[in-house]
Amino acid sequence: MKIYNTMSKSKEEFKPIEEGKVRMYVCGPTVYNVIHIGNARPMIVFDTVRRYFEYKGYDVNYVQNFTDVDDKIIKRAIEEGIDSHEISQRYIKECQADMQALNVKEATSHPLATQEIDGMIEMISDLIDKGYAYNADGTVYYRTRKFEGYGKLSKKNIDDLEAGHRSIQVAGEESKEDPLDFVLWKPKKEGEPAWQSPWGEGRPGWHIECSVMSKKYLGDEIDIHAGGEDLIFPHHENEIAQSEAANGKTFAKYWMHNGFLNIDNKKMSKSLGNFFTVKDIAQKYDLQVLRFFMLSAHYRSPLNFSADLMEAAKNGLDRILTALEQLKKNLEISKDRENQRNLQAGAQSDTIKNGAQEESMTGQETEALEELRRLGEKFEKAMDDDFNTADGIAAVFEMIKLANIHAAQGSTSVFLQEVWNQITTFCEILGIETERKEEVLSQEIEELIELRQQARKEKNFAKADEIRNQLLDMGIELKDTREGVQWKRI
Ligand code: AMP
Ligand code: ZN
Numbered sequence: 001m002k003i004y005n006t007m008s009k010s011k012e013e014f015k016p017i018e019e020g021k022v023r024m025y026v027c028g029p030t031v032y033n034v035i036h037i038g039n040a041r042p043m044i045v046f047d048t049v050r051r052y053f054e055y056k057g058y059d060v061n062y063v064q065n066f067t068d069v070d071d072k073i074i075k076r077a078i079e080e081g082i083d084s085h086e087i088s089q090r091y092i093k094e095c096q097a098d099m100q101a102l103n104v105k106e107a108t109s110h111p112l113a114t115q116e117i118d119g120m121i122e123m124i125s126d127l128i129d130k131g132y133a134y135n136a137d138g139t140v141y142y143r144t145r146k147f148e149g150y151g152k153l154s155k156k157n158i159d160d161l162e163a164g165h166r167s168i169q170v171a172g173e174e175s176k177e178d179p180l181d182f183v184l185w186k187p188k189k190e191g192e193p194a195w196q197s198p199w200g201e202g203r204p205g206w207h208i209e210c211s212v213m214s215k216k217y218l219g220d221e222i223d224i225h226a227g228g229e230d231l232i233f234p235h236h237e238n239e240i241a242q243s244e245a246a247n248g249k250t251f252a253k254y255w256m257h258n259g260f261l262n263i264d265n266k267k268m269s270k271s272l273g274n275f276f277t278v279k280d281i282a283q284k285y286d287l288q289v290l291r292f293f294m295l296s297a298h299y300r301s302p303l304n305f306s307a308d309l310m311e312a313a314k315n316g317l318d319r320i321l322t323a324l325e326q327l328k329k330n331l332e333i334s335k336d337r338e339n340q341r342n343l344q345a346g347a348q349s350d351t352i353k354n355g356a357q358e359e360s361m362t363g364q365e366t367e368a369l370e371e372l373r374r375l376g377e378k379f380e381k382a383m384d385d386d387f388n389t390a391d392g393i394a395a396v397f398e399m400i401k402l403a404n405i406h407a408a409q410g411s412t413s414v415f416l417q418e419v420w421n422q423i424t425t426f427c428e429i430l431g432i433e434t435e436r437k438e439e440v441l442s443q444e445i446e447e448l449i450e451l452r453q454q455a456r457k458e459k460n461f462a463k464a465d466e467i468r469n470q471l472l473d474m475g476i477e478l479k480d481t482r483e484g485v486q487w488k489r490i
Contacts, residue, residue: 001056003224004300004386006232006255007153011386016223017253022058023218024050025252027210027227027235028065028110031091032072035098036275037290037305038228038261038268044291044431045258045299045387046226047104051429052383063217064107065210066092068114069203074192084193088114098278101287103431109217113209117195120204120212123246124184124197132245136175138187138200144180147241153255154233182238184208207238214251215243225252230267232257259302261294268305276305283442284475284489285314288433292317295389295430316397320427321436323400327407327420334413358414365415368406372422375399379426389430396430399423441487445476449485452478 002011016022026046029039043064053060068088077084092112124140127133133142144150144158151158158180165179173179183205188194194201214222220243225236236255243251260267263274281290293313297303338359361369375395382391399422407419424434441449452467468478472490479486 001384002386003254003256005253006257009155012254014223014254016058017221020058022050022053022060022224023222024053024060024062024224024226025210025214025218025222026062026064026107026225027231028067029095030067030070030072031088031095032070032076033091033270034094034277034279036268036270036277037281038275040098040102040278040290041261041294041299041303042226042228042258043099043104044102044294045389046256048295048389048429048431049224049226049256049299049387050105051431052387055425055429060108061218062105062108063213064110065213066095066110066112067206067209068092068112069193070206078191085114088112094279098282098287101282102278102291103288103433105431111213111217113204113213114193116209116212116216117204119216120185120208121195121197123208123212123215123242124204126246127184127242130245132241133184134177135199136177138185138202139175139183140185140199141176141181142184142238142241143177144182144241145178147245149244150241151237153240154237156233156237182207182234184242207235208242210235211239211242211246211251214239215247220247220249220251222252224254224256226256227258229257229259256299258299262302262304265302265304281310285310289314289317291431292393296393298386298388298390300386316393317432320396320400320432321434323403324420324423324427324434325436327403327416327423330407330409330411331413331416331420333409334411334416338413359412361412361415365406365412368402369415369418372399372402372419375402376422376426379429383429392426392430396423396426399426441476445471445474448474449478449487453485 001014003014004011024046026042029035050060050062066088069084073084073087077087080087124133127142128135128140131143132146133140151161162178162180184207185197185199185204186202187199188201188203192203194203214225225239227236232255240251262268266272266274268275278287278290281287289310290313293310294303296309296313296316375398378398379392379395382388382395385391403419403423407416427434448467448471452464452471455461455463455467471478471487475490476487477490479488
């Protein structure tokens, strides 16, 4: 199994630190708002990586944090006139609901930065003791130049960085020994959340939290550290400097980074304002479609978001679900038929005592199953090559084509069951739920439909038509039938 390691800039054979186990840390979101679909990309792709490891028999310890203390959270709390804890709790809940709808498995641990302050104080003290950090009037800085390997992940040269930093003088950072030094602990400002520490009241910097949570939940050395590629510098570079200086060991064996989700070839981000939240997408699509869309590209490639590509993903997913629905029906019919036959045979002969007798597969079925196994190998080969989900999905489509050709009502139930088991196993690795979900409408649309029904009852047809047109503009077409009003998306 090969993984592209950002550290070596090449694909490497995966060798776990501990046989049969994977320790994996994925940097989580800062919870000051609902997540956008760019934030959802690492969640979906690394969940799929985890699922594939589990399929291969590994026991995966998967940690994803929530950054719940940060300038943006504090700013939002001040805007709303509430405590920053309320803001972070609200958006953690929202994020968890989104992740669930995206079929992202729950992490083994999902620690919160604010619950781990003691560990952060301990690591910062350790770094000070070892000469890697210093306290300057209540702000603790990391002595970047002291860490020999600084820049090894992002391939940045420390002198180039220094030159860049000299030109940007940041107010309030005059006490730094060197412009390259970064903050581990900052002193309290009025109205901000703060904790007691040996350096006075204050709060931790962002980078230290991941070093500490990774150490606590996974140990000093981990197999995989992952996140979006914007985190390579400075976040992951700083994490390495902190963890390796404190623990004296290589922090992570493999560094995995997902490419950006773009809009018009620009990174989707809150600051640029060019984003859709996961909840926006949920108004129009089952979130399985979003998941499928994300996995139809390789995780390291940039992925452009567009309505056309989402429609293509919807149609592709539909093709899979429709075929599986048919397969399930055929399997039920075939099982019923077999039961009937067994019952009849049982009534006619005393020799059949142990109930069900399975029909044996036909020669053609055996061949089709052989082909299906080859496609399974193709799927694995794609995933073994740095988790190429795009090729993995292509193999699933071939499986679906095979099922559509060979898995008919008249097929034997053993064959149908095998086809079902094989295809659904691969769908599960991709995190695709094989049962089609009832599509739910947003509350706003439900209410408009209800209002229109009311208007019709009151014979206010002008209003009813107005609402119908309003719904049309929102992409919902209504049809009045004898069974009541029906709707479809257009
Ligand atoms: P943040 O809340 O900005 O720290 O981001 C949480 C995670 O989402 C990080 O792993 C980021 O790298 C990732 N991320 C943010 N924006 C995008 C994007 N447009 N495409 C892919 N990943 C992103
Ligand atoms: Zn992190």
